[in-house]
Amino acid sequence: MIDRRIELELSVQQPFWESPGAASFPDPAIASETWESWFASWLALMRAELPSARGYELSVRLSDDGEIRQLNAGYRQQDKPTDVLAFAALEVDSPLAGPFESDDLLYLGDIAISVETAARQAIARGHGLTVELAWLAAHGLLHLLGWDHPDDDSLSRMLAQQETLLHAVGLEI
Structure with missing residues (x-):
């Protein structure tokens, strides 16, 4: 059940390829x-x-791969496409990482998929695009909240949490 006390401002930017004359990509x-429902949950x-x-x-x-490749090269010095990038607004050493009380919304950051x-x-894993996008969005959200996977143990914990998040919205990986 969604906690209605959490207010969420979510901006899902429409893919640029939906413009007239753009190349064809999966919809x-x-x-x-x-x-909004996924992230609120x-x-x-x-x-x-x-x-x-x-x-x-x-x-x-x-x-698309071209745009995310540019982001990956610019921010992570990896000149190749990737599936998801997260740009956290809150850093572990930030004063906002501690107790924060405000009447404003707290900006968590940006996710690019x-x-x-x-x-x-999705094809390689044998499930639909919706499930894969939710999986990647959950992964990005965890990064925004300070989760990371520098080793196998932390990666296993993060993947388990992603499964929990997907299950909470009725999706299975």
């Missing part, structure tokens, strides 16, 4: 309300890990 076909489930605030704000950018890569991964 994620996920309504804004679905994205996930934030409610993880409330204990969140800085206290009236609500939270984040953005999701659905991109390559729909092209997600489509290939």
Whole structure:
């Protein structure tokens, strides 16, 4: 059940390829309300890990391999496409990482997902594009909240948490 006390401002930026004359890419076909429902459910489930605030704000950018490759090269010095990137607004050493009380929404950061890569991964993993996009969005959210996977143990914990988040919204990987 969604915790209605959590206010969420979510911006899902429409893919640029939906413009006239753009190349053809897989259509994620996920309504804004679905994205909002997923993130609200996930934030409610993880409330204990969140800085206290009236609500939270984040953005999701659905991109293609070319755009995410540029982001990956610019921010991570890896000149190749990837499936998801997360740009956390809160850093562990930030004064906001501690107790935070505000009447404003707390900005968590940005998530960029390559729909092209997600489509290939969905086929390889034997599930639909919606499940893969939710999986990647959950992964990105965990990064925004300070989760990381520098070793196998932390990766296993993070993947298990992603499964928990997907299950909470009725999806299975």
